[in-house]
Structures are given as C-alpha cells and as structure tokens.
Amino acid sequence: MSTGTQDSFGVRSRLETTGGDVTYYDVSRLKVEGGTPIAQLPFSVRVLLESLLRNEDGERVSRADIETLARYNPKKPARSEIPFLPARVILQDFTGVPAVVDLAALRSSMARLGGDPTRINPQIPVDLVIDHSVQVDAFNSPLALKRNAEFEFERNGERYAFLRWGQKALENFRVVPPASGIVHQVNLEYMATVVQSSADQSEIYPDSLVGTDSHTTMINGLGVVGWGVGGIEAEAVMLGQPVYLNLPEVVGFKLVGSLPEGATATDLVLTVTQMLREKGVVEKFVEFYGSGLSSMSLPDRATIANMAPEYGATMGFFPVDEETLRYLARTGRTDELIERVRAYTQAVGLFRHDDTPDPQFVDTLELDLSTVRPSLAGPKRPQDRIPLDDMQRAFRAALRAPVDKRGFALDESELTQHATVRHPDGHKEEIRHGAVVIAAITSCTNTSNPSVMLGAGVLAKKAVEAGLHVRSSVKTSLAPGSKAVTAYLDNAGLSPYLNELGFHTVGYGCTTCIGNSGPLPEPVSDAIVEGDLVAAAVLSGNRNFEGRINPHIKANYLASPPLVVAYAIAGTVDIDLSTEPIGTNRQGQAVYLKDIWPSAQEIAAHMDKASDPAVYRDIYDGIETSNLDWNAIPVAGGDVFAWNPASTYIQEPPFFTDMTPEPQPIQGIANARVLVKVGDSVTTDHISPAGAIPTNGPAGRYLIAKGVKPQDFNTFGSRRGNDRIMTRGTFGNIRLKNQLAPGTEGSVTTCFLDGQVTSIFEAAEAYRNADIPTVVLAGKDYGMGSSRDWAAKGTNLLGVKTVIAESFERIHRSNLVGMGVLPLQFKAGENARSLGLDGAETFSVAVDDNLAPGQDVTVTARRADGNEIRFTALCRIDTPIEIQYYRNGGILHTVLRRILNDAKAS
Secondary structure, rough: OOOOOOOOOEEEEEEOOOOOEEEEEHHHOOOOOOOOOOHHHHHHHHHHHHHHHHHHOOOOOOOHHHHOOOOOOOOOOOOEEEEEEEEEEEEEEHHHHHHHHHHHHHHHHHHHOOOOHHHHHOOOEEEEEOOOOOOOOEEEEOOHHHHHHHHHHOOHHHHHHHHHHHHHHOOOOOEOOOOOOOOHHHHHHHOOEEEEOOOOEEEEEOEEEEEOOOOHHHHHHHOOOEEEHHHHHHHHHHOOOEEEEEEEEEEEEEOOOOOOOOOOOOHHHHHHHHHHHOEEEEEEEEEEOOOOHHHHHHHHHHHHHHHHHHHHHOOOOOOOOHHHHHHHOOOOOOOOHHHHHHHHHHHHHEEEEOOOOOOOOOOOEEEEEEHHHOOOEEEOOOOEEEEEHHHHHHHHHHOOOEEEEOOOOHHHHOOOOOOEEEOOOOOOOEOOOOOOEEEEEEOOHHHHHHHHHHHHHHHHHHHOOOOOOOOOOOOEOOOEHHHHHHHHHHHHOOOHHHHHOOOOEEEOOOOOHHOOOOOOOOOHHHHHHHOOOOOEEEEOOOOOOOOOOOOOEEEEOOOOOHHHHHHHHHHEOOOOOOOOOOOOOOOOEEEEEEHHHHOOHHHHHHHHOOOHHHHHHHHHHHHHHHOOHHOOOOOOOOOOOOOOOOOOOOOOOOOOOOOOOOOOOOEEEEEEEEEOOOOOOHHHHHHHOOOOOOOOOOOHHHHHHOOOHHHOEOOOOHHHHHHHHHHHOOOOOOOOOOOOOOOOOOEEHHHHOOOEEHHHHHHHHHHHHHOEHHHHHEOOOOOOOOOOOHHHHHHHHOOOEEEEOEEEEEHHHHHHOOOOOEEEEEEOOOOOOOOOOOOOEEEEOOOOOOOOOOEEEEEEEOOOOOOEEEEEEEEEOOOOHHHHHHOOOOOOHHHHHHHHHHHHHH
16 A cells, blocks of 8 residues: 655656556665665665565655665664554464454444444455364365364354354454465465455556564565564554564575485474574565476475574575566466566566575574585474484483473483373274374474475375385374365375375364364373373474473474375384385385475475365455355454454454553553463463363363363463453463472473462462562563564553563564554573572563663562662563554554544645
8 A cells, every 4th residue: 555645855756557657656666865876785685675666655754764764874774763554464363363353342332432333444455254263173084175174164163153244343344264275375376466456446556565473475486575563563564563572684585406306395494593593593584586486396495484483584585586576477366467576677687587686684604505405393492403313312312302492301210201092993003102002294384385285195005005004093283284285185196195194184274373273182192191102293384492392292303295195104213214124015114205205306296286276266366256165154243343252262462442542651560469480492382372271271161161071172372362361361371481480390480479380371360359460580582482462462461561581582572562462672691590589579670761772771570588680681672663552552542542533634
C-alpha cells in the first residue's frame, strides 16, 4: 500500500510493462549528500530504502528517515531507527486466532470508549492460513487424512466459527481454510508475487511482509523481504503502524560450489545453521551471495531462509535472479507477472546477475557447498549438528552428558535399561534407549522442497523392493506442506511405497514439528514409562526443543525426509548407518543405507513431475473456498463480536477492558518478588507451550472445572483465544527447570509469601492479591524459538513487570515491550550467579518517565537480612517508539489511543 505523495528526492518514475505503464519509486536514482552508492548496499537494505521513498508522508516516514538509510554504512551501520511499512501481513491460525481476538477486543473497547468500532480494520492485506490445528491422531492408514480432518473440525469448531466472523466483519482479511497446506509453503507457492501492485494497478513495488510465525523468513528465498514478529506487533502493522527497527547489520554469507552426491538441502541448512549460530547473527540480517547461488534451486534457498530463526537472524535473504523467475513459472504464476518482476527488479537494481558486484557487508563468512555432509541435529537444539557417521557416538555421549550440556545425565547402571511393547494383537517388541517411536516427514522447512520429498519417495521405493519394513512401535506420518506435494508424489508413482512403510498422508498442515504429534499408542508410551527410556523422534522439522514434540520423547533429531524414512526402518538412533545394516531383506541378507539411498540422477528423473505449472494452478485456483466443511460453518455476529462467557476457546482478553483514554507516566518497580529463575536457552516453548495440556496443571484443572473432558482438551496452541487458559499455561512446559524449585521439572516455583512450592500460576495469583509485582531472572538467549506472542502476553498477565536476562532473542524481546513488560539485560560478564542472586531477594528497578532507549538502569536486590546487591542493567527498550509502547502499556494500547484521538480530531 502506497501513501507516499511527497517524493522529496524526485525518484518517482514510469515503467512500461506488458500490463500497461505503471509508476514506481526508483531507488537506484536516489542521490543524498554523503550517501552510500546504491550498488554497494545489500539487496535487502535496498528494499527497505524503496519502502521509505514510496511511503514518505512527513508523518510515519519523513525525509530525515530516508536520509538516515541513504547514508547507511554497510561496514558499520549507525545506531539509528527507521520505520518500515510492509506490503502485507501473513498469519497462521495458532498465532492468528489471538491476533483476530485482539482486533475483536479493540472493537469492543472502541465501542466502550465511544468510538466507531468499524474503524478497527486491517489497513493492508492480511492472509491467515489455517495450518496448525491438525493433529496426528490417526496414522499408518489410508483413512488417516480423513479421520484427522474430522477430529480437527470437531475440536476447533468455536475457533473456526470465530475466524469465519472475522472473515466477514473485517476488511482486507482473507482466510485459507484447513487442509490446504502449511502457511509458508502456501505463501511461497501462491501468495507471494515478488512485485506487488496497488489496488488500482497503477503503481508497483517490492512484495514485503511480516508474519506471526518466526518461519515467515522462508519467503526470503524468493527475494521477498519479510520476517516473523509477535502477534501484537503484526496487529499494529495491520492497523497502519510501521515496524520500527534499528539500521540492520547485514552479514554476507558467500556460497560457492555445489552440493555433492548424497547430500541434501536439509544437510546444507543444518550446516548453515550451525555456522551462523557459532558466528553470532542474532538480530542481524543475513544475505547470501556468491557463485554458488547460480547452482542452487529456489526450494533449496527457501529451505535455508526458513531456518533463519534457528540461526538467530532476522532474515536469511536471497536476491531475485533468473532462478526466481524460473520458480515463478514452475509454480504456475502468469507470464505477465513474471515479466513485470523481471522488468521492475532490473530497472531498480534489485536483480542479481552472475556478474553483479558483491554488496558490502558488516562481516562475511563462506561455505563451499561441496563440503556438506549428510547430517542430523539434536537431541535438543536445531543448531547442534551431528554428521550421520557420528550419530551413534553422539547419542551415546548425550545419554551420559549432564543436563546443562544438553544431555540426559544417565549413570552407567541406567544405560542398559529396556522395556517391552505389548501390542493389542499379542505382538511384542523390545525397545531400548534411542528407540525411534516417531518418524515424521513434516514442517515447512523440507516439505516445500521437491528434491528431498522425492528423495524420501525413492528411498521408500528401494526399501520396499529390498523387503524392508518399519516396526510397529514407530509412529510414522507424512504431512505435506501443500497438495502440490501429493500431486507430484502421486504422478511420480512414489506414494504407494511411502504408504507401504506407514508414511500415509495424515494432514496438510504443521503437525509434529509444532508439537501436534498426537499421542503415542498406549503400549509404546507404557513401555517408555516402564523402562524410563530416552526414546527418540526423527522428524524433517526445524524445531526440536525439549518437551515440544511429544511428552514421552526426550531425544528429538532433525533430519532430511529420506533420513526420516531410513531411521523409521532402522527403529533406533543408536546405530551407525554408515557401517551397520539398516535391516535385513526377505532372504535374511543385510541391507545397508547406501544400498537404498537415492542418487541425484534418480531424484532428477522425477523432478519434472514437481515442475508442472498446471498442478499448482489447479490446486490454488479458488483455494479460499475449496473446503466444503469450512464453507458450511455458519457465520454469526456483526461489527462487534458477541463474546460468549461460556466459551473455553474464545474470550475477550483483559488487556483493554479498563483502559483509560490517556496513558500514565512510567513508574519504577518496587519490592518485586522473583516468580521464575532459569538458565540459558529458555525458549518460548518453555514459556508458553503449544502442545498438550496436562490434566494435573492449572490449565487442565480449569478446563475440568468447566466440564471439559481431558480427551477434549485439545492443545495450548488451539486455545490461544482464551487468556484464562493461556495464562495458566505460561511457564507450563513439562521440561521447565525453575531454579526456585530445585530438583523439579515443570510449572512449579517457591512462593516467598509462605515458602511453599506451588504452581507458577498460583504463586502469581498470591502475589497479585498481595499487590506485589514479580520478576523473571534468566540466562542467555532468553525467548529463543517461535515468535509466540503468548509468551509475552502470559508473562504480562502473571503480573511480571520486568525480565532480567543475560541476552534476549529478537522477537521475544520486542514482544515483551509490546506487552508493557520491561526487558533488562545484565552487563557483559555479569549474571545472576556472578552477582550472588539466588532469587529469594526483593527487586527494585529505578526507572521513571524519562526512560530512554538503551540507557543504564539501577537495580537493587534486597536480601532477607537487609543486605543489598546493587547492579546496573541495560534497558533493552531499543528505540524511541518502543518507549511510547512501554509508556502506553503496549503496542495495541498505543494504536487504540491514536485511532481514538484521530477520530476525535476529525
């Protein structure tokens, strides 16, 4: 959406295209005294600069903003803030439902404050793809897809009816119904246009977006600038507010050579993730360049871009080039669009040619693609890559390693434990540590990539022909990222072999990777419990944090789809597949992985089946109305949603119910108690789990009191529209280790009012009733993982006023500010341990209405004996606009007050 009318720098131009003449803002013509030559800027920065030029209005975007970015020094960017107005917003249903709930709540609040609720509407196009609600209940059956879809609609009727209301009541809001695909793959194959057009088609500009899923970055592989933000930040963008960011540091990642035989795009991305985590790129852009791009397919690029959250970057960007245009053609985009993309990007210097000079970067690193080796990652983090031939040794080492070294801390006497799986048909299987009980081809990272999906199909074919099979104790599943995957697997004749090994399609959505693995069969889970086993999952996902995949599985490994099939056949990760047989054939002869591994030539022989534009056009034509069950959901309600107090899925959140027209000044925090004290690498899954709701936790007890049976609990992710449940689930991960309750796991803490160990929610309620604010103390990388807005919303609703950590992951830090929670960072070299903080102290934070971004803040911790520990922390409110958000109590409070004041002024 363009609002720019000032054009202070005279760069508005005309371009002839096959669809007619259009206006554009030619960033390549920009001349600013002291400015950096455009050809030296990273491509991603050029897109940000174009946005400023096009949206210059003197209010949201000023001439000074443009000059600031035009003088960008790639080698050492100044610490200056700029606004960015994306062209669109994309949501998935787990994070999208609470976003729409907040819009509905804003409408209710607007009505209560005497304003017009219909002024609350997305101001730019918003797409929501329902992809996170499907769970793998049925599997290893031709009926799995149908049964899981039925379960999905049964469980999510209230949520879906609410989204249907939003579809009807809100402008600029489009919903892609269930069973269509994973949001990022649908975005890549269908929604993204690379070059956008205004509503009247008179103006063109780069496609760009923010999304409420951290893996929004997948679209960077298509040359589209975009990244994940929290739901609250996305809602502000929907309502016409810019994203404010400091001038980005852009790290250049040079790729040379090509992948060797036997290595996959998954192996490549695990290598890249490990390298970039070691480099340290949190809150930075990564931009890929070098001759290796010319030999890299676009799906391979998208695979790397997808995992930007895993390597910690804001983006993993690939510029537009000839492969981009080829991919648009292969996926059924029109010739007119493709020609427009070519003409526009070449005209403004956004098109990469093989001889394009390398941009300048703040730092660089390089990878020779020919050195990539088959790999997995785990057992607890995606950046912990393990070469395939080192897998057995690494797993055995993890069994013995201490927990703080990402191990399982078993002693020698526990290493030989085993148990028997007793199947209902009388069949028995013995399992040990490392037994693979889930093998899932799932997630946007890999199911978008035909090379690895076809590779899995070819491996399955060769395995079946060799007489191999999968043990009954392995829960197998295939969740394609779009129906295009099914089409090309069918057309290639590979689906029957995947089915033969148990990899029937279970649904089109984000399943095991998000925690929607569904329950293990009882005989399997009983055996794991009986033997106290470290069971394993192997999945083609991007996340493997503790407690995420399944509550009974402790070791989770990321792997390519072919390796998922291989480990399903092997039945254990305690094996060296480079030297040991994967199984035996019908004649009792040993079969090795090398015997069934697909060659590049075998995969290539099927690749044309995945490159048929007609397949993509058939699948995506009319996709918004393609699900008859979705179409049949009745739509009720008017401009203001009719909240149902009895609903256990959708409730009006309390964020705006008592909001005043004007904000109060910023005040200090006095005598706060520590609610949670944790170490390093605490993820948003630890803070706000998305998976199963425990019956014995506060959320489970709440649902039971409301008459909901445990089998109908669904997941935390599906109930994000109900703050009562989500607050009770905050810090509810079963693997959370709160240092205030030593020797425990899960959502427990010590309440210092009575010294008793209790649930975190109940302790928070006790402090609230006593009018005592609370604090969270944390280590490094606090809030890493998914862009989960409820990790910040729940923190706010538990009464936490500040989080003091050694470092923050980007999205969660901004979400905390967006919910009015103060993020403070220990000074370098300091942490809770070095300062002698055990969490029993009371904390006071000296801030007032003069708080400034990045300033030093004095924190005083008082012990029970009266002694004080005084230290200085860094305020991680990073920009002036974030100070406004914090003063107002959050982003949405700021936006609502602004809309209300604008309405009064007009």
